[in-house]
Amino acid sequence: MRHRFTLGQQIGHWTIIGLPDGEPEHKNKIRCRCVCGTIRWIYRQTLTNGTSRSCGCRRHERANAQQIAGKEKGKRVISSIHQAHLAPKYAGFGRKVNRNSTTGVPGVSLIPTSSKSAPPRYRAQINVNGKQIHLGCFESLEDAKQARKAAEQHYFKEKAQKAAHIKENTKGDKS
Ligand SMILES: [Zn+2]
Structure with a gap:
């Protein structure tokens, strides 16, 4: 049966001001x-099913409220991170990765060679x-990347876990 x-009937924020006119x-x-104040013709089905x-x-207002709540939460996470003497990057904030200009990989650089015919070599390091900690020189970019990754795990794993813990335990609202 048709609804x-x-x-004058109100459905959500809509008020019905006209019925089908043929x-x-x-x-x-x-x-x-x-x-x-916006006036529109709305499908009856979308009115009845909500x-x-x-x-x-x-809907926009609701989205904005969510964005504001998200920003507030972010601020609280960052302040907790600072209190724990961690850098916000461990929680995924201010993720400004310093990509090396010669390889595009953070912490891995191309070692300059004297001749153009010499095969490329890569230096991996971590701060x-x-x-600055030297991690070795490699003939393949992939090996250098792996060395850098392993070092990140070794030196930053604990910090990253602490940051993740803070992030997970920060509530979305002030309550
Ligand atoms: Zn409106």
Whole structure:
């Protein structure tokens, strides 16, 4: 059975202001006014099943509220991270990876050679507490990458886990 609509009826943020007028293009549609004043023909089915609650203005408000909550949470995570003497990068914030200009891989650089015919060699290194640690020289970029990855695991795993823990345990709202 068809849902009956009446003038003045409110569905979500819509108020029904007109019923089908026989125009083919308004078939199965109801004339509605949103709380914001927007007037549209809305499919009756989207009104009855709750898909359409407003012209979109209210949905936007909700999205903004979520974005604000997300930002607030981010701020709290960062302040907790700082309190734990960790860098925000371990929690995935301010992820500004310093890519090496010669290889594009962080911590891996192409070793300059004297002749153009010499095969390429790569140096891997990692910065720990402001100290540059040399990880070795490699003939393949992949090996250098692996060495750098292993070093990241070795030196930063604990920090990354602590940061992940803080991130997981920070609530999305202030309550
Ligand atoms: Zn609206």
